[in-house]
Amino acid sequence: MIIIHVDMDAFFAAVEIRDDPSLRGKPLIIGSLPNECGVVATCSYEARKYGVHSAMNIKDAYRLCPNGIYMHPHMDKYKAVSDALHVIWNSYATALESVAYDEAYLDVTERAKNFDGAREIAYEIKRRTREELGLSCSVGVAYSKSAAKTASEEKKPNGYFEILTPEAFVSLMRDRDVRALYTVGEKTAEKLHRSGIRTVRDIQERREEVVMLLGKQGQWLASLAFGIDDRPVTPYRPEDAKSIGREVTFQKDVDNYSLLKDILLLLSLSVDRRAKRVGLHGRGVSLKITYADMKSITRSQLVFSTDSPLEVYRTAARLLDNVEHRPARLIGVSIYNLSAEREPQISIDELIEEKTHRSENELSALLSSLGARYGLDFAGNLDKLFKADTLHKTIEYMRRHS
Numbered sequence: 001m002i003i004i005h006v007d008m009d010a011f012f013a014a015v016e017i018r019d020d021p022s023l024r025g026k027p028l029i030i031g032s033l034p035n036e037c038g039v040v041a042t043c044s045y046e047a048r049k050y051g052v053h054s055a056m057n058i059k060d061a062y063r064l065c066p067n068g069i070y071m072h073p074h075m076d077k078y079k080a081v082s083d084a085l086h087v088i089w090n091s092y093a094t095a096l097e098s099v100a101y102d103e104a105y106l107d108v109t110e111r112a113k114n115f116d117g118a119r120e121i122a123y124e125i126k127r128r129t130r131e132e133l134g135l136s137c138s139v140g141v142a143y144s145k146s147a148a149k150t151a152s153e154e155k156k157p158n159g160y161f162e163i164l165t166p167e168a169f170v171s172l173m174r175d176r177d178v179r180a181l182y183t184v185g186e187k188t189a190e191k192l193h194r195s196g197i198r199t200v201r202d203i204q205e206r207r208e209e210v211v212m213l214l215g216k217q218g219q220w221l222a223s224l225a226f227g228i229d230d231r232p233v234t235p236y237r238p239e240d241a242k243s244i245g246r247e248v249t250f251q252k253d254v255d256n257y258s259l260l261k262d263i264l265l266l267l268s269l270s271v272d273r274r275a276k277r278v279g280l281h282g283r284g285v286s287l288k289i290t291y292a293d294m295k296s297i298t299r300s301q302l303v304f305s306t307d308s309p310l311e312v313y314r315t316a317a318r319l320l321d322n323v324e325h326r327p328a329r330l331i332g333v334s335i336y337n338l339s340a341e342r343e344p345q346i347s348i349d350e351l352i353e354e355k356t357h358r359s360e361n362e363l364s365a366l367l368s369s370l371g372a373r374y375g376l377d378f379a380g381n382l383d384k385l386f387k388a389d390t391l392h393k394t395i396e397y398m399r400r401h402s
């Protein structure tokens, strides 16, 4: 396993400073205002010099740093920057586990091949984050998630560090306080300290006691003290998985395949929207069907690009034509082989524009004939259609009226 952990430096504060350079060099505290109840969300490194830190009560922060600049967070703005960061991260990871807006684990085993490759990727991520977004991050490269997290902390801010073996992890950590181990919070640390277990070495040497004291968490810490951590990077945002898909389960089995094809158009549009939202496009389309007897099949085809929802739909429809036509319980479409959207080259701009125009026309023609078949206005309601469970309700409506 080769894992990269990326952590943005003072993320909210850094975004605000980037957008208003007059804040640079000043203690900036983002969170509640001093006259409100609440806590510090993030603060600039200048504010940290006064002892301010995140999750601190805002009144305490104000006592330490009365001359600081206090500001409410602008979550929409940070979310947009976070989406852009995920596009960068996703272009290197086969799996990406997002921990917060500003922090993620990337499994780069496949892409990097070895630690030299991973180091190059790490520096490229730092460079792109600086050049494309005007922000700095700290990056750790390691053989495991906890070692990667430890590595990215090691040289913060704007840091790079690597921990390539469990032995390197152990020699770095052995004499440190137990708090240095990932997942050891204040409470756990106090428990261990009370029993005289103060350093990582103490955990190594007194592992039975640690297990008795902390149970399951103790077992985990005992392994971690030796650098052992096999947890995989687990994507949980759909856009961080290797594919982006949408599927629908019917309340009653469907054996009308022209209805299924119509549904594929809507699912393809939905998939296309999700992909565009996160700036990804695919090079493969896959169709999934679960039949009434719960047997599932998947059929896939590589394509040049899934830039257009029509391409997704046509490919999926072709795949549908070639499967066994039995009553279906579920149908789904996904795109895979994802990568970040390419910038169209200037020389072929016009061509693309013309092609886009043509496919938009074809798409609206398809949607209006679909609408006519079911007595629905799809073209005018696309934005609403893909929200929450509206798509599912619409498809159920189509099923009942087919």
Ligand SMILES: [Mg+2]
Binding pocket: 007, 008, 009, 010, 011, 102, 103
């Ligand atoms: Mg951070």
